[in-house]
Amino acid sequence: MKNLIERVSSEATATEADVVSLLECGGADVKALYEAADCVRHDTMGDEIFLRGIIEFSNHCRKSCDYCGIRGPNRTVTRYRMTPEEIVETACQAKQLGNTTVVLQSGEDPWFTAERMCGIIRAIRQQAGVAITLSIGERPLGELVQFKEAGCDRYLLRFETSDRDLFGRIHPDDDFDERIQCLHDLRRAGIQVGSGFMIGLPGGDTGTIARDILFATRLELDMIGCGPYLSHPETPLSARPLLEDREIYFKTMAVLRLLNPRAHIPATTAFDALFEGGRDLVLTRGANVFMPNVTPRKFRALYQLYPNKPCVDEDSGQCSACVVGRVARLGRTIGKGPGHSRRGPEKNSSQ
Ligand code: SAH
Numbered sequence: 001m002k003n004l005i006e007r008v009s010s011e012a013t014a015t016e017a018d019v020v021s022l023l024e025c026g027g028a029d030v031k032a033l034y035e036a037a038d039c040v041r042h043d044t045m046g047d048e049i050f051l052r053g054i055i056e057f058s059n060h061c062r063k064s065c066d067y068c069g070i071r072g073p074n075r076t077v078t079r080y081r082m083t084p085e086e087i088v089e090t091a092c093q094a095k096q097l098g099n100t101t102v103v104l105q106s107g108e109d110p111w112f113t114a115e116r117m118c119g120i121i122r123a124i125r126q127q128a129g130v131a132i133t134l135s136i137g138e139r140p141l142g143e144l145v146q147f148k149e150a151g152c153d154r155y156l157l158r159f160e161t162s163d164r165d166l167f168g169r170i171h172p173d174d175d176f177d178e179r180i181q182c183l184h185d186l187r188r189a190g191i192q193v194g195s196g197f198m199i200g201l202p203g204g205d206t207g208t209i210a211r212d213i214l215f216a217t218r219l220e221l222d223m224i225g226c227g228p229y230l231s232h233p234e235t236p237l238s239a240r241p242l243l244e245d246r247e248i249y250f251k252t253m254a255v256l257r258l259l260n261p262r263a264h265i266p267a268t269t270a271f272d273a274l275f276e277g278g279r280d281l282v283l284t285r286g287a288n289v290f291m292p293n294v295t296p297r298k299f300r301a302l303y304q305l306y307p308n309k310p311c312v313d314e315d316s317g318q319c320s321a322c323v324v325g326r327v328a329r330l331g332r333t334i335g336k337g338p339g340h341s342r343r344g345p346e347k348n349s350s351q
């Protein structure tokens with residue numbers, strides 16, 4: 001196993017069988033895998049942790065993804081929508097709290113037309129001067145081009161699972177090929193692309209996770225965002241137990257780092273919902289990005305994609321004080337620049 005870890009670390013390639021072996025490793029090998037991922041992260045991305053403040057600006061959603069707590073048909077959710085002015089003001093606060101990027105995330109909310117989104121992007125650019133990531137679901141190429149022109153730098157859109165049958169079963173409104181096409185369209189529009197998957201979706205096994213890891217790697221992503229699937233009681237997928245091997249969530253992140261040395265990899269919030277100090281652990285096992293929640297406190301509890309979401313009773317000031325402490329305890333530093341893609345031009349040649 002030590003040889004396999006060394007080979008995958010130095011070559012950054014692996015077969016499906018290799019990845020399954022890494023995901024199934026036990027005992028001292030688990031520690032060796034985490035150390036290898038931390039070492040690759042250190043060598044390629046350095047010790048900076050980039051802060052991307054996330055603004056959950058609307059929980060309206062026209063879609064019905066089977067796993068998601070804010071899916072349109074969930075009548076138990078009180079819906080909210082921040083005004084464009086509130087969003088811009090929140091972005092300015094996020095900048096003051098040390099975030100060099102804001103991530104604007106929402107359900108698929110048609111109220112936020114391309115025109116409205118572009119107005120918000122331009123205002124944030126002028127008033128806050130931070131990099132902007134959108135995470136608002138699938139949009140047509142024409143709109144992506146407009147977002148880019150307005151000043152959008154990056155976009156997060158997970159493929160959720162690389163198993164197209166499973167994708168079809170849990171996405172009543174979506175088509176797998178269209179989701180992947182949207183990722184290619186983002187690149188054509190000149191936007192840095194982030195994608196990823198949920199770890200441990202019902203209907204998958206270790207082989208599925210291995211294929212998801214390899215699929216994400218083949219996409220040559222600028223950012224890879226993955227987190228544990230957490231079952232939400234008000235969804236059709238609710239009755240799913242957690243994966244038995246709790247380490248597999250972290251092993252997945254470590255293997256992603258070995259195979260994608262230069263990708264930005266966030267320690268996603270869902271890790272904190274599942275493990276005490278989960279995000280800190282991921283930051284020592286391959287991740288280099290942290291996404292503090294900067295959503296105004298009054299909306300936080302209403303944006304529950306999954307239960308047990310951390311930080312719902314805190315305000316942005318508390319969250320940023322907490323992140324400063326977390327970064328210092330890890331012996332790392334807070335990223336100074338915008339933290340743009342580290343992939344070389346040759347990797348983004350399809351742009
Ligand atoms: N509507 C946008 C952005 C919000 S959802 C979109 O769908 O892209 C952001 C991510 O939350 C999704 O991509 C999904 O991977 C994750 N998510 C939703 N429900 C979840 C659950 N029950 N457990 C873990 N992650 C979940």
Ligand code: SF4
Pocket residue numbers: 061062063064065068069070071072106107108137
């Ligand atoms: Fe809506 Fe995104 Fe949730 Fe799907 S995952 S229901 S698109 S918020």
